[in-house]
Amino acid sequence: MGIEPYGRRVDGIIPLAEARAKFDPASHEAYRASAEAAKENPAHPVTDDRPRVVVAGRCVQIRAMGKLVFLVLRDHSGDLQISVSKAQVDENAFKIARKLDYGDIVVAGGAMGATQKGEVCVWADRFEVHSKSLAPPPEKWHGLTDTELRYRHRYVDMYANPETIETFQLRSRIVSGVRRFMEGRGFLEVETPMMQPVAGGAAARPFVTHHNALDIDLFLRIAPELYLKRLLVGGLPRVFEINRCFRNEGVDRSHNPEFTTLEVYEAFGDMWTMLELTESMLRNLATMVAGSDNAVLPFGELQIDWSRPFERVAYGDLFRSILGFTMWDSEKVRAKAAELGRENVANRDPWLLVNEVYEECCEPHLDPARPTFVTDYPAVISPLTRPQRDNPDLCDRWELLAGGMELGTAYTELNDPDIQRARFTEQLVGADDEEQAFRTLDEDFLNALQVGMPPAGGLGVGLDRVVMLLTNRRSIRDVILFPLLKPEGD
């Protein structure tokens, strides 16, 4: 047909939703009345004051009715019907419309009007295909439901399932909302190494890579913590980073090997300033998503209320209320751990057993519909946290849980280099061979603490999980554009 199937630049395109909003019933009625009159009396002038638009989109529905073709275009803003009448476009454009395939990317221009059935549509006088789609389209009624195909061919999922593109548009607004909030509080966004010679700041297996020119192994970071604290030492009092972490561990509905975190450090703050900040930020985001101050958002079967103050409970209080004895009662803790099937309970650190009992027995009792701060964690499981002055078994740390997931953790940072070195060393003693391979002592970080780090509050939040909760997506893969899958075998 002598046409360029892959298009060219087009100016003046507006989103489909914007075009739809331009529809004006009065001018459309006036046009129809004058067209009717002209039919009976050819001398009657046809007046057409309907708004004119130029739009583009991917074709998702086609109904060809002889000399009239109805099609529905879809873009990031929504769907809009285009009506192509043989009488209103040139011969070639009509032939193109007749030969249209699902998935073609189309430009149409014309008057915003409506059909006899009242469907708002563009009555095209311009019609062009700017990209042919050669791949067969997904089924139009059921859509693309195969989860594997949705993740592997996200670009198809995005146009076949509008809620997918909506989720990622919302994710973008949430992340930029986090950024605005943090900047509004006077925090400076920074970027610290993703490739680290020592993988520190969390207890997780890292990915290993290799730098050829330097001939050294590097680890993809499991946390930015130790670098952000160096910035406190260097004199930046309020910093945050939004970036990827990588953990070489299992994959499930709430874990992807690469994930996005917000980490925050505030000089002269503590776990409580971080708690206030986190609660304000999440309430802020939920209000934005809900579009009202009454921020109750659905998450599966749950209705999570983000507008009320979050629950707060001390780790030890929760422990006692559920188990009926205190966590300092190491005999009962051992007995309970043994009952839960733990091996070798006599020789293990009692606080590690406390935490295992806690995670198995207490965490499931928290109301998943209520965001909850659990405070005052055992010090043993928190080596980067400052122990409490009057009770060194505990430390100034909280975790935030909601929807049955851990959303984040914060602490009053440990800034005593001697205690920090002792903590790191204890960890290394407990490490098995595999851990020894990647968990080495970060001497430079300890050196930074010796230079002197101000007391500080620090925070880490899993942004993917925040997005899950705020957009009501049950799998982390639904909020990560390209989640990790095994390569397709052959």
Place this chain on the structure above:
RNA sequence: GAUCGCGUAGCUCAGUCGGCAGAGCAGCCGCCUUUUAAGCGGCAGGUCCUGGGUUCGAGUCCCAGCGCGAUCACCA
């Protein structure tokens, strides 16, 4: 890593007791100026995930593998 479930046309899915491989949509052809997942009529479309085994005969039963999902484990 463990257990369970699933894998059939481009897509969404049926397929009975082991007996010729099916439907709808998409595609192709013809007709049609008002359709709303669907105008009307016709045609074509297969590595039944892969490899073995049992059987006269396997999409179906058995074994092994691959992929995806769910649950668990791991994840201070």
